[in-house]
Amino acid sequence: MSYVPEAGIEQATLAEQSLQSVINEIKSVVGPSGWLSADADIAPYLCEQRGLYRGSTGLVVRPTTTQQVSKVMTICSRANVPVIPQGGNTGLCGGAVPPADGLNIVLCLSRMRSIRSVDPGNFTITVDAGCILAEVQQAADQHDRLFPLSLGAEGSCQIGGNLSTNAGGMQVLRYGNMRELTLGLEVVLADGRVLDCLRALRKDNTGYDLKQLFIGAEGTLGVITGATLRLFPKPVSVTTAYVSLPTLQSVISLLSLSRMKTGDQLTAFEFMPRFGVDIAVRNIHDIRDPLPGEADWYVLMELSSSVNDGHLDIMLETLLEDALEAGLIIDAAVASNDSQRAAMWRVREALVEAQKFEGASIKFDVSVPVMSIPEFIPEASQACLEVLPSVRPLAFGHCGDGNVHFNLAAPVDDDGRFGNWTPVFNTVVFDIVEKYRGSISAEHGIGLTKREALGVYKSDIELDVMRAIKAALDPLNTLNPDKVIPIRL
Amino acid sequence: MSYVPEAGIEQATLAEQSLQSVINEIKSVVGPSGWLSADADIAPYLCEQRGLYRGSTGLVVRPTTTQQVSKVMTICSRANVPVIPQGGNTGLCGGAVPPADGLNIVLCLSRMRSIRSVDPGNFTITVDAGCILAEVQQAADQHDRLFPLSLGAEGSCQIGGNLSTNAGGMQVLRYGNMRELTLGLEVVLADGRVLDCLRALRKDNTGYDLKQLFIGAEGTLGVITGATLRLFPKPVSVTTAYVSLPTLQSVISLLSLSRMKTGDQLTAFEFMPRFGVDIAVRNIHDIRDPLPGEADWYVLMELSSSVNDGHLDIMLETLLEDALEAGLIIDAAVASNDSQRAAMWRVREALVEAQKFEGASIKFDVSVPVMSIPEFIPEASQACLEVLPSVRPLAFGHCGDGNVHFNLAAPVDDDGRFGNWTPVFNTVVFDIVEKYRGSISAEHGIGLTKREALGVYKSDIELDVMRAIKAALDPLNTLNPDKVIPIRL
Known part of the structure; x- marks a missing residue:
């Protein structure tokens, strides 16, 4: 212009x-x-x-x-x-x-914060978009049901935001992302009309499934005001193991074996490198290393069930014996009570907090097909080290979903300007993600941060269709303009 | 015009x-x-x-x-x-x-019928749209994996059609509809451009999830040419029960109890009335009634697991004991081998075949929230009987998904003109479905058959948004025109 x-x-x-x-x-x-x-x-x-x-x-x-x-x-x-x-x-x-x-x-x-209704028999809950995630979890819990979405910000994030970003978190492996947890939506369109798709049905093939448009659209296509969400039987038994593994390939093989041998009871499968455990132990005071040693990789895995008859423990034990026999794991610790379980999870959580004590970080929230993880992480690490030999790659995450938090800790002698490397590392890492047909934003969305990268890594056809949908639903471009969709060059 | x-x-x-x-x-x-x-x-x-x-x-x-x-x-x-x-x-x-x-x-x-790739470790399969459903099931099975979509036409229906109608079938309760089974799509747009969303990722929040548009769109928005689908651990143990119940309310209560007490291992929960079992036994020669008697309702339930350690049998036994004690069930038969299991399923399948021996039928494929089933079925039956006292309502289906096949068998003395009542019964039944915020097409879609009804039972806003999406993706209206979207009056 x-x-x-x-x-x-x-x-x-x-x-x-x-x-x-x-x-x-x-x-x-x-x-x-x-x-x-x-x-x-x-x-x-x-x-x-x-x-x-x-x-x-x-x-x-x-x-x-x-x-x-x-x-x-x-x-x-x-x-x-x-x-x-x-x-x-x-x-x-x-x-x-x-x-x-x-x-x-x-x-x-x-201020739109009502739990509109809970229907335990239909395994659904209907809520205002402004409900805090933790409140929704609690409302379900009071009816002996589970709302499985769980993430770090659950005490302050809202369901409308969870929907608009298609939030993932810890239990996607078992229960899916926010999209899979949603049966119905109420949405106010750009022109103020109310689109009522607030149905509590598991099967409904009556034309285009319009609610899908608004999930993950980051508020650019409509304002979500209410949702009907799926609930699950509340788990009453949980069993947790923390294992050490020789290679990244063995991490992936253990994931496959775990899926096969636990009858869909696997709720979490988080992986961490030795360096991650080290910085957690070094920087956070209340951390006890569950398996001190020199293994390259660690996995925190958890099974849960709504039946409490000791069977999970037997399944886990059998699984770990099989894995040990196959040489997939080096050692394993099984939590024998809630405090041991909490201590294991504390390592995984502390890893996130501990990064800031190591100086600046450049963080990537990417995903690749699960089987590509053992190639992707070394290749991306190596490429970053070639750019800056003193950078410290740290890859961990929700292995079961192929979701790798690939982070780069600043060199030990960083002069405070590490952040300036962001555009360079973006290109290096995203190019490798693209090679494996992965995603440059697995969980967090696009917003402003990744809008221009989206312009590079999505095909023109995908971008054109996105723009056509945006124009169809928000012709005046008044809804969260300039977010998500790259500006046309 | x-x-x-x-x-x-x-x-x-x-x-x-x-x-x-x-x-x-x-x-x-x-x-x-x-x-x-x-x-x-x-x-x-x-x-x-x-x-x-x-x-x-x-x-x-x-x-x-x-x-x-x-x-x-x-x-x-x-x-x-x-x-x-x-x-x-x-x-x-x-x-x-x-x-x-x-x-x-x-x-x-x-003729586009290749299994493009199977990735057992990522639990995915990528196929051409023309693959027969049964071929996809077999390809998964050969890699010790399950592709769970299963329906009557699986020997001849194609994946592209399954996707375009968001097919459901028998195991939705456990594994979801076709939409939930899909990770990636390849679609040819109306203008011939190829939209490649063929990614094998469980987490990918990079802008609008375009593949959702084409699932369930019945070929009106694009031509699906390929898909990446989710696989699951192959079940190696199965346990099946056939139970009699006093009321429809007890059917629903048993469903809840079953979900709570089986740790997400419940794969099927099909319900049938006595009249349905009777016409199956009466008309199909190889049917043995698993529980002869006079109960009003029957449920065929099945648990499955990828672990074979006898645990399913124990869970089912405990569940049935609890249900008997709570007065939810009258009697139960547990299949002790594959042929007994097949005999139980034969009743459910024969019920569908047997209807044609009873003369003409007017069939409804509807869904309501699960908890509304005990009100919906008597109310819809009564309303139909008021219209035509000699009509014979027959309601059965996938109870776990709220999916009721509400059918009307012609009066015993039908003169061949029963079909003429279709428009009348459509209005009667759909009005009651609408009252319970149900769906007038749970599984089968809209096509031509229900296009005009969609115009009546969808809100103007929903129809407007559907038309806006259609215009955005197929501006010339060359893709399967006149299907799904009601003609504007």
């Missing part, structure tokens, strides 16, 4: 006037407790948690009903004012940060 | 000329063995198996590669000639039947 100063100024003024009138209209819709505009009040809504992006907004609106969301969207759509939907604002890709020009409305769902 | 005879004739002639040139171009793309046009050859492609719809076509093209499909689509798109994709042509809603005017191309995928 060519630069026309006069018209530009005029347009900006028009946009500001339009925004002010929209703000006034919205205030009257949601009432005095439904909006925030004081600098101190709106500050938390303007940046993402790692401080990578900071935006500005005309108003933070916090509706309490789907009808209010609908009215807000209608008002904004008519005036062509962008709306930035926001849940718990715990995303890692800047997808909920408003643009810097401030000519927008932040639509925060946090 | 107003009627303009002159232009109409001219347009028809133009369309015929255009079709002829398209046919010639396509023939040169696919070679002599790639097309059929003789009346006898194309006859099977023109009607659906129940003979409800019969169409006409200019050419049946049978490409062998994705590139050929792409060229065919490009040619047809440029000339604005409709393309009707077809798999095994086993659909029950007329979704693969060409329009009667014959000014179209039928695109049959049956």
